Amino acid sequence: MRPVIVIRPEPGNAATVAAARELGLEAHAFPLFDMAPAPWTAPDPAPYRALLAGSANVFRLGGEGLARLTGLPVHAVGPVTAEAAGAAGFRVERIGEGGLQPMVSALPPGRYLRLAGEKRVPLAMPDGVEVDDIMVYAAAGLPMPPALAELLLKPALVLLHSGEAAAHFAAESARLGVERAGVSLACLASRIGLMAGEGWQHIEIAQTRSDQAVLALAVQMCDKVSPEGH
Structure with missing residues (x-):
């Protein structure tokens, strides 16, 4: 079985x-990002109808400023983010599916506060919806370690959970001369596959935006793609 790389x-x-x-699965852990809090000041929550959260890192890394906003209901992108919000003392009003954009598209008119990382997905706002963004954490890309580069000398499957991860992995692969033709990608969403670029052995997209769906896809890909790539 080909190795499955989690970055x-x-x-x-x-x-x-x-x-x-x-x-x-023969899974290997190679985190290629270091997540860290960013300095920020919590605004007055009074003008806002709710808080939008596209990542659990908002609540894991948001720090003391979150305490001022716990009166706002949370619209969470998925169950993991919702769980983190609840653990931080927030009331979760809605749990989305399929990314933040579908959830935003269904918002009632009003002003919302979005806490996010340094790099975030741009959103198209429906009529009457206004969103203020505040960065509360940042992700620093790490160099690909030699042990991972060595694993990628043979056919491997890489799981990609974000567009930033896809772009960083592609850049590090190019820097180290990784042969893309032997590497397949299992992606959480179609945007992620696009940001990975071309030339990979296979790029496939999970049916839903969840870690479970990415893992199910990985099982299917390992079953149908031989180590030789046929």
């Missing part, structure tokens, strides 16, 4: 690797 940051990396191994 997402912690703590998600360890959780994905553990779940992958339970499915019988």
Whole structure:
């Protein structure tokens, strides 16, 4: 079986690797990002109808400023983000599916506050909806370690959970001369596959935007793609 590489940051990396191994995959942990809080000041919550959160890192890394905003209901992009919001003392009003954009498109008119990382997906706002963005954390890309570059000398499958991860992995692969034709990508969303670029052995997209769906896709890809790439 070809190795399955998980490059997402912690703590998600360890959780994905553990779940992958339970499915019988040969999973390897290589976090290529270091997540860190960013300095920010919490605004007056009074003008806002709700808080938008596209990542659990908002609540894991948001720090003391979050306490001022716990009166705002949270619209969370998915169940993991919702769980982190609840653990931070927020009331979750809605849990989305399929990314932040579908959730935003269905928002009632009003002003919303979006806490996010340094790099975030641009959103198209429906009529009557206004969103203010505040950066509360940042992700620093890490160099690809030699052990990962060595694994990629043979056919491998890489799990990609974000567009930033896809772009960084592609850039590091190019820097180290990784042969793309032997590497397949299992992506959380179509945008992620696009940001990875071309030339990979296979790029496939999970049916839903969840870690479970990416892992299910990984099982399918490992079953149907031989180590020789046929």
